Amino acid sequence: MAEQTFDLVVVGGGPGGYVAAIRAAQLGMKAALVERDQLGGICLNWGCIPTKALLRSADIMDTLHHLKDFGLEADNIRFDTAAVVKRSRQVANQLSRGVAHLLKKNKVTVIEGTARLAGQGTLAVELKAGGQSQVKAKYIILATGARARQLPGLEADGKLIWTYREALVPQVMPKSLLVVGSGAIGIEFASFYRSMGVDVTVVEALPRVLPVEDEEISAFAHKQFEKRGIKIRAGVALKALEKGTDSVTASIEVDGKAEKIQVDRVIMAVGIVGNVENLGLETTKVKVDRTHIVVDQYCRTDEPGIYAIGDIVGAPWLAHKASHEGVMCVEKIAGLEHVHTLDVTKIPGCTYCTPQVASVGLTEKAAKDAGYEVKVGRFPFIGNGKAIALGEPEGMVKTIFDAKSGELLGAHMVGAEVTELIQGYVIARTMEATEEDLFNTIFPHPTLSEMMHESALDAYGRAIHF
Known part of the structure; x- marks a missing residue:
């Protein structure tokens, strides 16, 4: 050896x-x-x-x-x-x-x-x-x-019931698809297949889609997904998957009532x-x-x-x-000095669906549950010139500040290119920026990033364009 x-x-x-x-x-x-x-x-x-x-x-x-x-x-x-x-x-x-x-x-x-x-x-x-x-x-x-993750009795077989691997390499596009799980993986696949003309249904055991996101952002995204033709079923218990020759019948339970959904393929996206x-x-x-x-x-x-x-x-x-x-x-x-530990509240999360979703820090609920008195700002894409010019007027930027210190506690976005925009707020969190820092930052015009400025201003009643 x-x-x-x-x-x-x-x-x-x-x-x-x-x-x-x-x-x-x-x-x-x-x-x-x-x-x-x-x-x-x-x-x-x-x-x-x-x-x-x-x-x-x-x-x-x-x-x-x-x-x-x-x-x-x-x-x-x-x-x-x-x-x-x-x-x-x-x-x-x-x-x-x-x-x-x-x-x-x-x-x-x-x-x-x-x-x-x-x-x-x-x-x-x-x-x-x-x-x-x-x-x-x-x-x-x-x-x-x-x-x-494989659920007992609902295991993927790589043919009719897929994991992410099979979903990445379809030999033919199915006519109908059931996505089990509405986290980032499930929603991204739902978004892709819907854009390619597939009839997509998403089932989620929890009460709302994208459950780790801010509730307001989750609700906004839900409506946009449905506008695109994705059927969303939240608060659903998946009981069984019955495989046919070239289809799958899912047995679900909603509010105690049994239902069946027949589709060509199923994607299991229930964690890892x-x-x-x-x-x-x-x-x-x-x-x-x-x-x-x-x-x-x-x-x-x-x-x-x-x-x-x-x-x-x-x-x-x-x-x-x-x-x-x-x-x-x-x-x-290596023994370097001042090695910073990992702060999970400064890690951005991005979901590349249509519309995109991105966030960093605490949600509004989490901030309140942690005892913060908060100031919340919002700015809609429809109020931004670049968004309208791009033909992307649906979206929102939401910011959450500590009312006492002005610290940026969290930022949450839904809309075009927000997975690129979020890094500005990530830097702000890392640098421990306050509302004044964001107020005094000059954002280029016309850009989508201006909404980040306006959302911070709105938290303090100072938004200009809304």
Whole structure:
């Protein structure tokens, strides 16, 4: 068995793992990364990136159907499912190759195989090419990610009942679709398939769609989804899925009444579970809680020298959170001073549906429940010149301030390009900005970002254009 020794080894090459390995190399460590499948992980290969490529095709399709609104005309508008999927896969593959280049550039050793803890500071790796290798390091970072949750009796089969993987590569476009779960993954797929002409129904067990978002934003988005023709059923219990030859019949319960919905395909989007199996954790002091590894504020486990980052350590399950954790724990390992811990209230959340939804910080309800006296500002897209010029007048920006200190507690948006706009508020949260800072910031005209200014002004009765 070949043996290699490093300062630090990362297990898993997703957005947390590869970033951690690169940062370790930048800080002078001899770093290695073990990956069993594709560099870039689920996010890059089967999540964030390919879905955005599909949604871009959907956005163009939506625009083509409204060309007359812009004084333009086109005939025989259609799409090629295989070509749409092919482009999505090409985008993912290009970026995966880019990650390989970055790791090589930073002199990170990439080991293709499956790793398992095998004693203090030791990993046993089953090599993809065959054989085994023993890898030793003072520090090991587990970044093995997560997979789709399967509900007992409602398991995906990859043919009629899909997870995100099958939903990303449809061979033909179904005529009808049931999406189970209205979080970011479910709503993004619902949005894509609806834009491609599919009859889409979304069922959600909780009382409202996008349940982690501010209630007002969730309600606004709900109405916009229905305007687009997506059928929304919230507060629904899914009881069974009966598979036919080429269809699925879902049995649901609403307010105690039984109903059935027949569709061509079902997408299960009911959360994820951490990939904690077969890592050798049972031989360590690492604690696992409901499929997620327990860590402290610097991502340290209870086993000396072993860290864990990303989806494997729990919510929020976001690529940018994983990357941030990777950098943070590596800098802590390297002994850098003033390494900031992760504040989840400063992590932005984005859903790339139509209309887009983005947020950071506390919702209005959460702020009030935490004891804050709040000032709330709102500004509608219809009051913004750029939004009207773009043909995107439906949307809203909402800001929540501490009435006593002026601190920006939270910001919530729904509408065109809000996933790009939210970063302005994220910086404001990170810099501990107050309402005065936002008042005194000059926003360019004409831009969608002006609504961010107006929403802050509105919280204090000072909005100009509304």
